[in-house]
Amino acid sequence: MGSAFRNRLIPHVTTTLPLNTSSSADDQTTSTAFTIYDLHSHTTASDGYLTPEALVARAVEMRVGVLAITDHDSTEGLARAAQAIAENQLPLQLVNGVEISTLWENHEIHIVGLGIDPLHPAMIELLKVQADLRQQRAQEMGRRLAKARIEGAWEGAMRLADGGAVTRAHFARYLVEFGAADNIAQVFKKFLAKGKTGYVPPQWCTIEQAIDAIHQSGGQAVVAHPGRYGLSTKWLKRLLAFFAEQGGDAMEVAQCQQAPNERAQLAAYARDYNLLASQGSDFHQPCSWIELGRKLWLPAGAEPVWQHWSVAGKQPEIEPV
Numbered sequence: 001m002g003s004a005f006r007n008r009l010i011p012h013v014t015t016t017l018p019l020n021t022s023s024s025a026d027d028q029t030t031s032t033a034f035t036i037y038d039l040h041s042h043t044t045a046s047d048g049y050l051t052p053e054a055l056v057a058r059a060v061e062m063r064v065g066v067l068a069i070t071d072h073d074s075t076e077g078l079a080r081a082a083q084a085i086a087e088n089q090l091p092l093q094l095v096n097g098v099e100i101s102t103l104w105e106n107h108e109i110h111i112v113g114l115g116i117d118p119l120h121p122a123m124i125e126l127l128k129v130q131a132d133l134r135q136q137r138a139q140e141m142g143r144r145l146a147k148a149r150i151e152g153a154w155e156g157a158m159r160l161a162d163g164g165a166v167t168r169a170h171f172a173r174y175l176v177e178f179g180a181a182d183n184i185a186q187v188f189k190k191f192l193a194k195g196k197t198g199y200v201p202p203q204w205c206t207i208e209q210a211i212d213a214i215h216q217s218g219g220q221a222v223v224a225h226p227g228r229y230g231l232s233t234k235w236l237k238r239l240l241a242f243f244a245e246q247g248g249d250a251m252e253v254a255q256c257q258q259a260p261n262e263r264a265q266l267a268a269y270a271r272d273y274n275l276l277a278s279q280g281s282d283f284h285q286p287c288s289w290i291e292l293g294r295k296l297w298l299p300a301g302a303e304p305v306w307q308h309w310s311v312a313g314k315q316p317e318i319e320p321v
Contacts, residue, residue: 035065035066036062036063036064036065036066036293036296037064037065037066037279037296037304037306038059038064038066038067038068038279038280038281038283038292038293038296039066039067039068039070039095039097039112039114039222039252039278039279039280039305039306040068040070040097040099040112040224040225040252040255040278040279040280040281040282040283041055041059041067041068041069041070041280041281041282041283041292042069042070042071042072042099042282042283042284043055043069043071043077043081043164044077044162044164045069045071045074045075045076045077045164045165046071046072046073046074046077046099046164046165046167047072047164047165047167047169047170047284048071048283048284048285049284049285049286050285050286051077051080052069052077052078052080052081052084053080053081053084055067055069055077055081055283055292056081056084056085056090056092056094057084057088057090058286058292059092059292059293060090060091060092062291062292062293062294063293064092064292064293065091065092065093066092066093066095066306067092067093067094067095067292068094068095068096068097068112068114068280069081069094069095069096069097070097070098070099070112070113070114070224070280071098071099071164071165072099072101072110072165072167073098073099073100073101073127073130073131073134073165074098074127074131074164074165075096075098075116075118075123075127076164078094078096078097078118081094082094095114095115096114096115096116096117096118096219097112097113097114097115097116097219098112098113098116098118098123098127098214099111099112099113099224100112100113100126100127100130100204100205100210100213100214101130101134101202101204101205102204102205102206102207102209102210103202103203103204103205103206104206104207104239104242105235105238105239107229107231107235107239108202108204108229109207109223109224109229109239110223110224110225111207111210111211111214111221111222111223111224111248112221112222112223112224112252112278112280113210113213113214113217113219113220113221113222114219114220114222114250114278114305115218115219115220115309116214116217116218116219117217117218117219118217120216120217120218122212122213122216122217123213123214123216123217125213126205126209126210126213129205130204130205131165133202133203133204134165134166134167135166136203137200137202137203138154138157138166138167138171139154140200141153141154141157141168141171141192141198141199141200142154142155142157142171144197144198144199144200145171145175145191145197145198147197148191148197148198150175150178150180150191150198152174152178153171153174153175153178153198156170156171156174156177156178157170157171157173157174158170159174160173160174168188168192169184169284171187171191171192171198172184172187172188172192175187175191207242207243207246207248208246211243211246211247211248215247220249220250220276220305221243221247221248221249221250222248222249222250222251222252222278222305223239223240223243223248223250223251223252223275224252224280224282225252225255225282226239226240226251226252226266226269227258227259227262227266236269237269240269240272240273240275241273243273243275244273244274244275248275249275249276249305250270250275250276250277250278250305251266251269251270251273251275251276251277251278252266252277252278252279252280253266253267253270253277253278253279253298253299253302254266254277254278254279254280254295254296254297254298255279255280255281255282255295255296256281256282256289256290256291256294256295256296257289257290257295263299264299267298267299267301267302270302270303271301271302271303276303276304276305276307277298277302277303277304277305278304278305279296279297279298280296281293281294281296
């Protein structure tokens, strides 16, 4: 299946941190006929708006049975989420995850790690390097914005991050607060997109390094939202071929918001490149267009990334009417 690692089972999703996943004591999701998997979400440990505790509570409200928390280059929210599930006996199984920023052919590509051990030395070392690179980039963004007479951007972004990883999203929120733009989309268009005043080219790890750290820590490597990098069909195929050649395991096929034929096309690519299929909302905050668990289903014939996980329940493969 594109990697010898594919034949290994990730640990049961009934363990507790610091291992790969956790669940409530009662494992109430095992009694449901179908399990909703949402394998891409964010908390205040990176650029999400909800705390880990609030995120797992909302996942239960949305009837998600298996949730992966995949903060940007951070695993800081996982222990808190696991503790909240255990203390409140939530009917939710938690998959330890991370979303690693990488550079490939001058494109920023995100690789999700699922079922990782966040305490494995390889993962700790990689995320430490990533955190240093992120801070250097953020400080330079602050300097460039200051030259454009937007003062206090670095300090404002740090305040909004509240101890989590500082991302461009925090700068965007500060610029709206500062009055430099009316909304987040406008901030990116005017200040933070490539070629704009506050843009700083990223210096992330390679895809190979991300896959290696994920595999060493017991996880599966997944290309995140492959349709959102602005790549032509030719370049997207090159990315997926390269990822598979490096031992990558899966690619995200299903998201909340997709063009009419994108899901089927991505599922076909997954088959073409011998990759498993994943799905996730990429949830950051409550809003009208993206929600935990919403519209997450795989087309018939797609091989789920969770096919060998010890999770009770099934997910329908029948496309909704």
